[in-house]
Amino acid sequence: MRKNTRKMISLVLAALTASSLLTACSRDVGKKVDNSKAQLYIANEESGYGRTWLINIAKNFEEYYKDYDFGNGKIGVQVHLEHQLDEFGETVLTNTFKDLPYDIYYISGFAGTAFEKQGYVVDMTETVTEKIYDEDGNFAKDTGKPATQSIVDTLYDEDYIDVIYNYNYGTDQAAKYYRMPMVLAIGGIVYDADLFNENGYFVDAQGNFGATFADIESGNCSTGPDGVKGTYDDGFANTWNDFVDLMDYMVQSSGGSVVPFTWSGQMNYQRRIAFNSIWANYEGKNDYGLNFSFKGVDDELGPINQSNAYLLQQQEGKKAAIKAMYDIMSDSKYYSSDAFKNDHLEAEQEFVWSKNTDKRVAMLMEGGWWEEEAREVFDSMSDNPADAYGQRDFRLMPIPRFEGVEGIADQKNTTRVLSASTSQQFEWISAFGENTEIAKMFIQFSHSRSQLVEFTKNTGCLRPYDFAPTQEEYATFTKFTKSIYEYVYEDAKVEGCSGAEIVVTQPTAPARISNPTSFDTWIFEATVNGVNYKEAIDLFKGAPGTTVNEAFAAMQKSWPADKWGYQDY
Amino acid sequence: MKNKDYEQGLMRRFKWWIYGIKVKLFGGDKPKKKKSLSSVKKNETIFLTLFLVFPLVQFAIFYIGKNINSILLAFQSYDVNKSEFYFSGLTEIGKVWDKLWIEGTGLLDEMRRSGIQFLVQLLMLPLNVFVAYCVWKNLPGAGFFKVILFLPSVVPSIVFVLLGRYFLQYGIPEIFNSPGLDLLDGRNPETMYGFKTVLIFGCWLGFAGGMVVYLGAMSGISEDVVEYGRLENMNFFQEFIHIVIPAIFPTITTYTVVAFAGFFTNYGYFFSFFGDGGSAPCTITLGHYFFCLVAGNGETPGGESAYPEAAAGGFLFTIVVAPLTLLVKFLMEKYGPSEE
Structure with a gap:
């Protein structure tokens, strides 16, 4: 009798185990089938x-x-x-x-x-x-x-x-x-336009900070990077030098209660999005796009194919992006003390929540999906309806032009280019x-x-x-x-405005498709002081004395011609 | 209206229904013909065969097959233009060997960190054993330590990693009023905070596993032997050295041998904390490097082109570590203390 009971229990247990397998193959994904x-x-x-x-x-x-x-x-x-x-x-x-x-x-x-x-x-x-x-x-x-x-x-x-x-x-x-x-999925740098308006971080027609939405509305503002009045980027810093001044102005005028940047130090995609957006905007659609197709002609480097694509590491736009990261890292007041600790959600949370703290963050390196991803954070602040999801004014930052920037050739591309x-x-x-x-x-x-x-x-x-x-x-x-x-x-909508050109960051070059891991660091990789860095920001954090030229040279060494080995396709 | 009779009737019907199923399944309680010995044996053989066939097939595929494949891959290279493997002799093994001695772009720093990790692991071993001995001896506070040190065995380690990360990165700077302090910073080669912190974290979590195993081994020590120690007036430390260590030495040997065998493959908790280590280049060990080479980094999958290097690394490390491991095992078994 006891033996039979044991058999019975075994059968039930076996049936339960088997039923879990059947559940895994179930077609019912939550709704009763009509x-x-x-x-x-x-x-x-x-x-x-x-x-x-x-x-x-x-x-x-x-x-x-x-x-x-x-x-x-x-x-x-x-x-x-x-x-x-x-x-x-x-x-x-x-x-x-x-x-x-x-x-x-x-x-x-x-x-x-x-x-x-x-x-x-x-x-x-x-x-x-x-x-x-x-x-x-x-x-x-x-x-x-x-x-x-x-x-x-x-x-x-x-x-x-x-x-x-x-x-x-x-x-x-x-x-x-x-x-x-x-x-x-357009990304780059997101800025808190409410904060820019409240604290006057826009530039007026005379080139001074202190302008607000009202000034932009009335035309008392800078042209923005595109050099055309009456467009999206009116009132924004025209050049990268102006932008560096803006970061300084934010810190000084607020007595340190505004922090220009935050990002995720744990997830590299946020830093890469910002790096890519600067690189793409400098190079223009064709030259930046060569990094994914390995096929075409670069304005400066000449014909590019899969057998010589390592030359693309010399693009000046990369140097401009490295310079941007260098400037952002040049003063610890320019970025949040949590930036390197954050994962992507924490970075979004810090950016949104900072409105209620004594360290308000002005900009976040992120992709276009961030607002939906941070919806819970907005919900947690919705006691004040003005802070609820979709109510605050965040905007995609136009990338300032690299003109007159020390060590960087003047930018030739004049069209808005986005990396997506x-x-x-x-x-x-x-x-x-x-x-x-x-x-x-x-x-x-x-x-x-x-x-x-x-x-x-x-x-x-x-x-x-x-x-x-x-x-x-x-x-x-x-x-x-x-x-x-x-x-x-x-x-x-606007006459004289070029709109934006978008580069798809999906590789089409066979070498890149077949070797995703090898090309994971195509964006940036440099060895300095014996440490191999895969983000420019990380390099300036780990080896703070490194110059832009040293970082740029170290990056090119990571893709030496004699170890390239790919043939044209 | 339901009454008692009705409910009893319902119970009775349910019992008969169960009985019906039982009869259908097992043929009721009537005496059965005794099975012959050969039929019992035959059934046992069928049962055991079915029972063993799955693990055996699994072993054949995922151990034998996988390792044969890995060994073959170690002698192949990947043609990046044709996207196919070809035999290239010792080329890949040579490349890995050369890379091992190059700083920065090579693996010399990774090897150094693996060495440090290995030494820490070895140094922690006696401490693990001693703490387990203190708990076994029921010293004051042993129960508390037992709970604290057992906790990591009960709670998944990834939960501890998340808690640890939050405490280290946000709690500690708050407590010490030092917002810039980042004990998990893996970018700075001068401070090496990230590497040191995760090593210490690993030591703490290592206590959990050690405690379970060593306490288990100690519970097997004969009461007579312990009693004999008392009669000999052995003090606390003498009992530890002369009775406990010899009694659990086979377990210590196993741990040591495993530590040696894992020199090149152990990546501790570094992957849990830093992912592929892209944002923490000063924390990567050899095991971590080779794991990510194949597994990818979460955003980019590991590509086929990386397989030969990983296989060549594995082959090379096996050649180095296998004899060393066997030697350590032999020496410890031959010269280590015994209960005799």
């Missing part, structure tokens, strides 16, 4: 963009197709969403992808490119080239206007096509679209999902104008597709999002 409707399963790698945008688009999709006959008696569609970070990261997903039930994935790029090679994802060529949108990006069938555009036609910049289309892995196969870029890590995030349709046709419909729906707006409204980031929000929609954007939109699309 069998009268078609089903769609979506996986979202929940990074800085959050989940609200996808929840809303999914709801809109369900609503739009609520009366649509999907066949087999299914009327309407039900969308199931799963939001995970590590589970949908490359390391885990590489092993689990084949067994997961999701039809669509919003995940990071590296895992996906491998999936393309292995046939894990669906060819989306027809879906993304079908002309279904009118001239405004709305579904033509809804507006009655001619269908003139496909998803590919609405891409913000044809350079994206190189990233997503010409990826045929060195074979003779015709190139296909397997993925579409998700975000235009767009391509690290893509959307894919899984070959292992069972609802491929519905997935394709979702992709097309999510690219219609109103849904692109939905994304921007809820993430603070743009998608890399041309779209124009209505006035009502624009009013729903946060001030920071509006600043990005304005900075990028200002040419459409």
